[in-house]
Amino acid sequence: MDEAVKSWCGPLKADQDFMYKNEWYEIKTTSPGNLSVKVSSVEQLDTEISGNLVIMYFDKASEKDTRGISLNKIVIQIKNEIADLGVLEIFDTMLLKMGYFYNREYDHHCYHFHYSDMYKVDDKFPCLRKKNIPNAIGHVHYELIIANIEEWRIQNESRRI
Numbered sequence: 001m002d003e004a005v006k007s008w009c010g011p012l013k014a015d016q017d018f019m020y021k022n023e024w025y026e027i028k029t030t031s032p033g034n035l036s037v038k039v040s041s042v043e044q045l046d047t048e049i050s051g052n053l054v055i056m057y058f059d060k061a062s063e064k065d066t067r068g069i070s071l072n073k074i075v076i077q078i079k080n081e082i083a084d085l086g087v088l089e090i091f092d093t094m095l096l097k098m099g100y101f102y103n104r105e106y107d108h109h110c111y112h113f114h115y116s117d118m119y120k121v122d123d124k125f126p127c128l129r130k131k132n133i134p135n136a137i138g139h140v141h142y143e144l145i146i147a148n149i150e151e152w153r154i155q156n157e158s159r160r161i
Contacts, residue, residue, distance in 0.1 A: 001081040005090055011097040015043040016051060024051035026121075032057045032114050036143040045127035052154075053119040055146065061112040068110035072102060119152040 003020075010017040016024040026044050028037040037055055039045060045053065061068035075095065082088045095101075121127065126149060128142060 001078065002084050002087045005078075005082060005087050005094075008091075008094055011094040015041065015047070022049060024049070025054055026051065027054045027056065029056045029058055031059055035147065036145050038141065038143050039127065040141050042128045042130050042133060042140050045121050045125065046129045047121075050120065050122045053121050053125075053144075053149075053152075054116055055119070056116040057114040058111040059114065061110040063108055063110050065110060065112060067112055069113065070108075070110050071100070071106040072104075073107075075100070075102075117146075118154045119149055120154055121152070125149070125152055 004018065007018045007020050009019050010027075017027045018025040024047065028039075030037050045051075078091065079088060082091060119125070127144070128140060133140060
């Protein structure tokens with residue numbers, strides 16, 4: 001957990017959500033029935049080093065659903081798993097940068113996690129590449145059709161619905 005917190009750079013407006021020495025992770029969330037995920041910039045998937053796209057599938061859940069999770073529950077769970085006080089301070093700082101503060105209202109918005117899939121993003125992965133976009137074009141966002149990136153999916157033994 002400590003290493004994951006230290007690698008979390010999304011709140012710093014980095015192109016990817018998590019950066020390690022030689023690899024990165026971009027996290028996307030969607031509902032199980034959705035056919036695509038949104039990519040907010042070319043830089044998210046077009047990098048010099050290979051990385052991973054992780055798609056997490058959630059549905060809205062009732063507050064009464066014992067399997068339901070809320071933002072507050074996730075934050076508390078993560079804080080309970082952080083052993084180092086310095087890392088806990090980093091985590092709290094990153095949460096503040098994202099605009100998070102504990103609010104009971106967040107407990108009313110619950111979700112049920114279904115499963116996640118991870119895809120290897122390499123030079124063959126079908127994404128937009130900065131070198132192929134004319135200089136006159138500024139910010140680009142697009143959608144990836146999930147069924148069309150299946151050959152890059154990394155086998156996930158714990159995949160569940």
